[in-house]
Amino acid sequence: MKRILVLTTGGTIVSLQTMDGLKPDNENIIHILYEKIYSLAGDYDVTIEPIFNKDSSNIIPSDWYIVEDSIRKHINQYDGIVILHGTDTMSYSAAMLSYLFLGINKSIVLTGSQLPIVYDNSDGVNNLIDAIITAGDGRLSGVFVVFHDKIINGTRAYKRSSINIDAYISCNYPYVGVIKDRTLFITSDYKKIKENESGTDIIPARKRKETIIPKIYLLKMIPGIDESIIDYIQNENYQGLIIEGYGLGGMPVANTELMNKLETLIKRKIPIIMATQCVYDGVNLDTYEVGIKANKIGMISAYDMTTEAVYTKLIWILSLTDSYEEIIKILQTNFCGELNTKIQ
Incomplete structure (x- = not known):
C-alpha cells in the first residue's frame, strides 16, 4: 500500500x-x-x-x-x-x-x-x-x-x-x-x-539566503513604453529584471534612451532576462535587429522558458550566488526540463 x-x-x-x-x-x-x-x-x-x-x-x-x-x-x-x-x-x-x-x-x-x-x-x-x-x-x-x-x-x-x-x-x-x-x-x-535532455548532474549548493527575498521586476513591453520606469527599477535597488518582449524577443530599440538605461543596469551587473509575451516557441535573439541589439548590450535569453519558470529560477539562483557570471551560467543551464537552448 x-x-x-x-x-x-x-x-x-x-x-x-x-x-x-x-x-x-x-x-x-x-x-x-x-x-x-x-x-x-x-x-x-x-x-x-x-x-x-x-x-x-x-x-x-x-x-x-x-x-x-x-x-x-x-x-x-x-x-x-x-x-x-x-x-x-x-x-x-x-x-x-x-x-x-x-x-x-x-x-x-x-x-x-x-x-x-x-x-x-x-x-x-x-x-x-x-x-x-x-x-x-x-x-x-x-x-x-x-x-x-x-x-x-x-x-x-x-x-x-x-x-x-x-x-x-x-x-x-x-x-x-x-x-x-x-x-x-x-x-x-x-x-x-x-x-x-541535456540536463546537468551538478546541483548547486544553497546558501540558505531565502529569508531575504530578492527584488525582481517583471516588465512587459508595450508600444510607447516610458523609459523612466528603468530609473525606478534602478533607484529601488531591484536585483533582476525580466522583460517580456515581443515575439522572438523584440525590443523597441529605436528608443535609444530606453536601451541606454537598460545597458547601464547591465553594466552594474543587474541581470536582465529576455522572455516573450508569446505562449509557445520561445526567444531567439539572433534573428531580428530588435533582438540582436538587445543581445549586444548583454540581455540574457530565456529561450523557451515560461515567465513563471524564469522568475522563480532567478529567485532560486540569487539564493545560491551573488556572482553575475555564475548567475548567467545557471540561468542558461537546464536542470529540470525548464530550458531548451536550441530554439530555431
Missing part, C-alpha cells in the same frame, strides 16, 4: 462560499477530502495535513520555503507528496519547488480545481485522485502538476483558462503522462525527451 501525504495550502479546491465570495477553508474541508478519496482506501494510505490557508493570489515567495520545509519534514515517511494549491499561481509554485527539490527520487504533485470540491460538478475530485495516483507511481520522480487527466512537468505548466476545467497546458514540452480510468500512462514523447 502506497503512503501519500496531502498538504493543503488553500485555493479553490478547499473553498467554501462566504458573504465575501469563495474563500479557502482548510479546517472545515479536510473531512470532506477524506470522503472524496474513500474509493482509494485499499491501495493508498493517505494523510491530509494543512500548511496554510490562502487564495493563491495571496501567495508570496516566502510561502514557497514554508511549503519546502513541510515537505522535507515528511518526505522520508511517504512514497509521494500531493500539494493542494490554488490555480492562479500554481505554475509559479510548481516551478520553484522543481528547483528546490532537484534530484529528488519521489514525486511531488501539485493540483487544484476550477470548482470547489464541495460542488457536485467539481473537477477537484478527479484531480485529487489523479494526483494521488501520480504521487504513488514509482516510475516518476520530480515535481509535477496534475490537472484534467494530464501530468505536466513542474517548470512547464501554464494556466490558459480562467474558467474551463481543462485549464493547464504543457508549454514547449511534452506532457509527462495521462491518467485514464485510474491508470497512469507515461507518454512516449516524454520518455524520448528525458533520454535526450
Whole structure:
C-alpha cells in the first residue's frame, strides 16, 4: 500500500462560499477530502495535513520555503507528496519547488480545481485522485502538476483558462503522462525527451539566503513604453529584471534612451532576462535587429522558458550566488526540463 501525504495550502479546491465570495477553508474541508478519496482506501494510505490557508493570489515567495520545509519534514515517511494549491499561481509554485527539490527520487504533485470540491460538478475530485495516483507511481520522480487527466512537468505548466476545467497546458514540452480510468500512462514523447535532455548532474549548493527575498521586476513591453520606469527599477535597488518582449524577443530599440538605461543596469551587473509575451516557441535573439541589439548590450535569453519558470529560477539562483557570471551560467543551464537552448 502506497503512503501519500496531502498538504493543503488553500485555493479553490478547499473553498467554501462566504458573504465575501469563495474563500479557502482548510479546517472545515479536510473531512470532506477524506470522503472524496474513500474509493482509494485499499491501495493508498493517505494523510491530509494543512500548511496554510490562502487564495493563491495571496501567495508570496516566502510561502514557497514554508511549503519546502513541510515537505522535507515528511518526505522520508511517504512514497509521494500531493500539494493542494490554488490555480492562479500554481505554475509559479510548481516551478520553484522543481528547483528546490532537484534530484529528488519521489514525486511531488501539485493540483487544484476550477470548482470547489464541495460542488457536485467539481473537477477537484478527479484531480485529487489523479494526483494521488501520480504521487504513488514509482516510475516518476520530480515535481509535477496534475490537472484534467494530464501530468505536466513542474517548470512547464501554464494556466490558459480562467474558467474551463481543462485549464493547464504543457508549454514547449511534452506532457509527462495521462491518467485514464485510474491508470497512469507515461507518454512516449516524454520518455524520448528525458533520454535526450541535456540536463546537468551538478546541483548547486544553497546558501540558505531565502529569508531575504530578492527584488525582481517583471516588465512587459508595450508600444510607447516610458523609459523612466528603468530609473525606478534602478533607484529601488531591484536585483533582476525580466522583460517580456515581443515575439522572438523584440525590443523597441529605436528608443535609444530606453536601451541606454537598460545597458547601464547591465553594466552594474543587474541581470536582465529576455522572455516573450508569446505562449509557445520561445526567444531567439539572433534573428531580428530588435533582438540582436538587445543581445549586444548583454540581455540574457530565456529561450523557451515560461515567465513563471524564469522568475522563480532567478529567485532560486540569487539564493545560491551573488556572482553575475555564475548567475548567467545557471540561468542558461537546464536542470529540470525548464530550458531548451536550441530554439530555431
